[in-house]
Amino acid sequence: MALTAIxxxxxxxxxxxxxxxxxxxxxxxxxxxxxxxxILAAFTRPRLRTWSPAAWRAAGLLGVAMAGMNLxxxxxxxxVPLGIAVTVEFLGPLLLAVVQTRRVLDxxxxxxxxxxxxxxxxxxxxxxxxAGLVLAFVAGLFWASYIVLSARxxxxxxxTGGLAVSLAVAAVLVLPFGAAGAAEVTNHPSLLLGxxxxxxxxxxxxYGLELNALRRIPTRVFGIxxxxxxxxxxxxxxxxxxxxxxxxxxxxLTLVTVASAGVTLAPRDRIPA
Numbered sequence: 001m002a003l004t005a006i007x008x009x010x011x012x013x014x015x016x017x018x019x020x021x022x023x024x025x026x027x028x029x030x031x032x033x034x035x036x037x038x039i040l041a042a043f044t045r046p047r048l049r050t051w052s053p054a055a056w057r058a059a060g061l062l063g064v065a066m067a068g069m070n071l072x073x074x075x076x077x078x079x080v081p082l083g084i085a086v087t088v089e090f091l092g093p094l095l096l097a098v099v100q101t102r103r104v105l106d107x108x109x110x111x112x113x114x115x116x117x118x119x120x121x122x123x124x125x126x127x128x129x130x131a132g133l134v135l136a137f138v139a140g141l142f143w144a145s146y147i148v149l150s151a152r153x154x155x156x157x158x159x160t161g162g163l164a165v166s167l168a169v170a171a172v173l174v175l176p177f178g179a180a181g182a183a184e185v186t187n188h189p190s191l192l193l194g195x196x197x198x199x200x201x202x203x204x205x206x207y208g209l210e211l212n213a214l215r216r217i218p219t220r221v222f223g224i225x226x227x228x229x230x231x232x233x234x235x236x237x238x239x240x241x242x243x244x245x246x247x248x249x250x251x252x253l254t255l256v257t258v259a260s261a262g263v264t265l266a267p268r269d270r271i272p273a
Contacts, residue, residue, distance in 0.1 A: 002217075002225050005209035010232040012202030013082055014240040015194055016074065022188050023195075025074040027181020030174045031195045033070060034182075036203030037167035046161025055156040062149040062162075063169025066207075069142035071174050072135050079132030082241065086233035087117050088133050092140025093226040096147060097263075100219060109263040113227035116255030119248055147222060150207075151214040160208045167203060224263040227256040 019028045153162045231253040
């Protein structure tokens with residue numbers, strides 16, 4: 001589930017990049033979150049009347065994390081290439097994995113993943129604006145909070161109904177920033193297909209899979225497993241955006257793949273489903 005989510009969100013990010021010129025990064029963010037909330041609500045029909053106050057708080061906090069994570073990441077993506085943005089953003093989950101680790105072996109896997117991320121980031125050729133890199137890092141901090149809050153919501157609300165509420169909260173928070181850009185879709189109705197594809201790939205499918213994955217594995221393991229995100233971003237960039245992979249990128253992708261496999265296959269305490 002986690003691996004499918006990774007592939008889905010990166011393909012969605014690559015498609016979203018092509019919509020920035022007409023709708024703006026903030027506009028694409030708003031439309032993505034709004035459509036995702038509507039689609040999920042229609043399919044899950046969450047029973048809101050049965051929710052506890054704790055469930056509402058968890059859904060609201062996750063919505064805040066989603067708003068920050070998506071809006072700031074798309075702003076960074078409008079400045080720097082997909083692979084570099086995801087590489088820097090991954091520092092958030094990596095820090096979470098290191099903070100939450102209980103074994104020296106996990107620290108070694110995290111260090112290996114960090115080496116791959118660093119190598120991939122340094123291979124940018126100095127073309128990435130500092131502002132874009134800073135935004136990607138801030139988005140990564142929101143990503144780390146998303147992992148923790150998503151696991152909490154998954155433990156309080158069965159299924160993916162809670163995710164629909166969180167996406168709605170995120171859309172409302174992004175509304176002031178993305179309303180003007182999103183309104184441009186009326187002048188370019190053909191872009192709706194791309195917007196819906198981004199919503200399904202980057203929110204509905206990926207978040208739903210991650211929510212269920214986090215019910216089965218610890219957040220620290222999930223955080224290091226996310227080290228595959230830069231690799232997936234590079235592959236999506238190659239296939240969709242025609243971005244070629246250099247030797248340093250291949251080495252970096254190998255490092256993060258080995259680290260991800262190592263932490264996932266290592267013996268750990270069984271987590272109830």
